[in-house]
Amino acid sequence: MTLESVQTAVQTGPDAPPLSTAQVVARGRVRRTARRRWVIGVLAALIVLGYAVSLLVGQTFYSPAEVIGVILGQDVPGASFTVGRLRLPRATLAVLAGLCFGLGGVTFQTMLRNPLASPDIIGISSGASAAAAFAIVSLSISGTAVSALAIGAGLGVALLIYTLSFKGGVLGTRLILIGIGIAAMLDSLTAYVLSRAAMWDLQEATRWLTGNLNGVSWAQTVPVLVALVLLAPVLLGQSRNLSMSQLGDDTASALGVRVERSRLILIIAAVGLIAFATAAAGPIAFVAFLAGPIAARIVGPGVSLLVPAALVGALLVLVGDFLGQFAFGTRLPVGVITGVLGAPYLIYLIIRTNRAGGSL
């Protein structure tokens, strides 16, 4: 809030007792936090609603009593398999992967101060995806080893992009362009790995190219849950440092942030989340990219975006997957839906920044 706007705020209302600047700032903060809390509440409610709908509705409808029975571990004929084995892991992974992508994406966007610097645009998701596809298709390994490889690749790509774009300081725009180049290379590697597979399976291919939740089981869901439980608190713990790093490295370190250390923690945690989610569901297109800007628009400026963006991400994946399964004649992978929705927004964002004449 600029000084003038504070002063106008102070001057409004001739009858009201004059407020000190500190009081106005405090009020603004209270109002913003209240709005953020409200938004978080609504988003969480929508996610619960979407989750419930994905469990109840499908080719066959099961009553809430049956679904709750399955969740409690009872043996319900029909529902035990359909809900317990198919819908439950799938909906759970949708929520978890969405949370991971939202958190990881907004962390990068805030840290690099550019909405285009999200992991799915600068190639980090592509790296994780190429590694996971290679591990599963070519080395036929599974489980945690895949996630480990995906994380290694994700971190490697992050390091590579950072090093390559370092030239007397890292510049956001250069980093993004270099990331786009790396992403192109990695995507063609993924395409190569897939084309070498014994039989080209289009469903499997879309998983590693755009993200897909078809045929998900608990074996894929659980590692993501573990990663989220371990890494999300780390990110949330850094949220203050993250907001201050937006002021620039010098200001942040003057405010007492250990910039390099904090950035390292943030990058590792964010890449970890992205990589685990990618190893399970593939690089679901544009979720990491969209979640942050959408959340920013809903909650308004001046508050931490981590939690709202995570929730927006979860909602996007959940709704995208549900639409992909049932809204069209055939089952479309979630990544296609989010891609079709997200890409026009990306173009809109570029048009808007170009119009504003910003340097991006």
Added chain:
Amino acid sequence: MTTSTTLTPAASSVAIVRRPKRLRSLWLLVSLGALAGLMLASVMIGSREVSWAEIMAALGGSVDGFGPAAVATRIPRTLLAVVAGAALGLSGAVMQGVTRNPLADPGILGVNVGASLAVVCGMAYFGLTSASGMIWVAIAGAGATAVFVYTIGSLGRGGSTPLKLALAGAATSAALASFVTAVVLPRNDIAEGVRSWQIGGVGGVTLESIRVVAPFLLVGLIVSLLSARSLNSLALGDDLAAGLGERVAIARAAAAIGAVVLCGAVTAVAGPIGFVGLVVPHACRLIVGVDHRWLLPFSAVLGAALLTGADVLGRIVARPSEIDVGIITALIGAPFFIYIVRRRKVREL
């Protein structure tokens, strides 16, 4: 490829960086020699080696035995690699000239994916099967995408900066790629054909499809090469070009149409092949300088050499199977893209 008419070294009012004529001619000979060598390699190398006698037998029209038969399938793919590479290199050089943008390339600008989407939609919704129909559709899609991306990329202050254009292209490619997947996935009948076509391949091509695409490529080639002079003027900036008597808008549109026809037609037969149009003109500029009357033919020759080489490499690396040429060019081209981004000053990006 007789380009001697456009190579007349008349004293030009736009003398920019010039290399001695003899040196340029030498380089042209060297590249043509390299291209010939690569074409020969492309015919000889594969999962089965063939001897000289077998090649000669195959050229004589014989398909008896494995050797001549292998050669008979390799000849069309070699031809396509040469033609497609030349078209892509030329198209990239023209696009970089028209947009005055070092990152312009049919792949980066999303033009290839635009052509893909048009073709895929044509196959899925309109039962498009004829080769010439696919070419028209691909050219239309490529043109629409080129206009769209360029418009987005030039909005706002400073016109079309490399950064804005590259971002608009990347975003558009991503968007269109999602639509391509959405169209293809539900249709198992066309999925396999689209897949092999989409990664970008010159294998499995027949002389017939080259014959269909040839007139389009020829038109694109002539239009592009004829625009060399006006591209030289445009390189000085719109105002100066107008001052030199160039009708800027018409010249630019003509050159752009040539480039779009070239890459649209190539995409229709070989699928989207990225980065050839980016890498080749830059390499050529290092060799022959920035005079488009030399740069354009040179880009065509080197583009042909690059794509033929990439195709041969793809067959050597992954024996006895092969890697699609589009994957190889991406692996070669992306590092080059990064190199250009790194080399340019921050101001210009």
